Amino acid sequence: MSGLRERQKADRHRRIIDAATTLFRDAGYEGAKIEAIAAQAEVSIGTIYNYYQNKGDILGAIVSMEVNEVLNAGRGVVASPPANVGDALDTLIGIYIEHSLNYLSKEMWRQAMAISTQLPDSPFGQAYTALDRVLTEQISALIARLQQIGLARSDIDGPAVGELIFNNMNMMFIEFVKRDEAKIPDLRAAIRRQNRILVAAIGG
Amino acid sequence: MSGLRERQKADRHRRIIDAATTLFRDAGYEGAKIEAIAAQAEVSIGTIYNYYQNKGDILGAIVSMEVNEVLNAGRGVVASPPANVGDALDTLIGIYIEHSLNYLSKEMWRQAMAISTQLPDSPFGQAYTALDRVLTEQISALIARLQQIGLARSDIDGPAVGELIFNNMNMMFIEFVKRDEAKIPDLRAAIRRQNRILVAAIGG
DNA sequence: AAGAAAAGTTGAACCAATTCTAAAATTGAG
């Protein structure tokens, strides 16, 4: 089934994503005109709209790749977590946050988040919501793992804690990308402080 | 100082907001064309842009009024809270959530939230961020009040708890407005379940 | 009360995303 047509299709996809990634970073989301993306990817405007429903979905594809990478990186931590609740959470959250600006600028994050709330039923809107859920589940899985090992009390509501932690982190991350001058270490410190409450409640 | 010019200005402001409120609800945010808002408000397109920087700021003005009402309603709870931590939080959060759809549809909320992350430096973007902060402070104030009364342990980090509770609630609210079929009682129940962890940690 | 200055209003023009069309190119099957 790997005919020429398939390969060319995949190639065009890649060229569009590459062009968009570059231009989004260089010129910003608004500044990256579809016409320019098409030119750089060496396809026509029509082709772009044949591959993606709208400009937001192009950004969506980029964001999804990034988040999936982060999810993968997180698996290791869940499998063999640091030996106390505080460090375990801090390590997992650290992975999420430290990776977050690898491929995406803050402006790209802002746009992506905006689109996902604005058009929750678009392909990207649904994908983004799904990614949030999977991230939440990964945190909950870590809590469950810690309960198994005996590092966390087993009488607490693990999923609820996972949701609290994710929702708080996510909201803090949103505020973080809204301010260009905000720094990653400060973000992590603030989240650590908030999580201390929960760590105390479940850790011992 | 209450010259003709002042009165006309105030009147035009009101007419624009009234027209926009109606049209946003009837036709949705995207469906409400600036041209239509201008026509209904009996001003020209240019005048609208003289009063508001962009379409989002019109919605922003409406949202701000709504949130300010909610903040006011919350003051009562902080002043004399119910006699245990769980009920106090539930009452305050209840006020926020139950008021939320009085004037604004879910679609309007989605747009407002999207705009506030997309354009954090626009007038509305800054106003929205400020409102979030004030809401957070109100929750923190409630916690502080409960500590004063002796209903909450005074050795816990009140502000951090306030942030956790607000951020979690806000994120849950975002997911709530993203799904048209989501119901308020379910939202409240889910938040209550999450908060139980915190209530247990600080309540006694 | 007249004239000038300040402030505000107007709508046509602009811009970029998106849609649409008809022609041209490419691929896979027979």
Add this chain to the structure above:
DNA sequence: CTCAATTTTAGAATTGGTTCAACTTTTCTT
């Protein structure tokens, strides 16, 4: 190799938010 199906292409048309230069209205000054 040829044909039919699929895809791409260029470009024109559409659409709706936003801008801007010219025009009015209000206020101030004398």
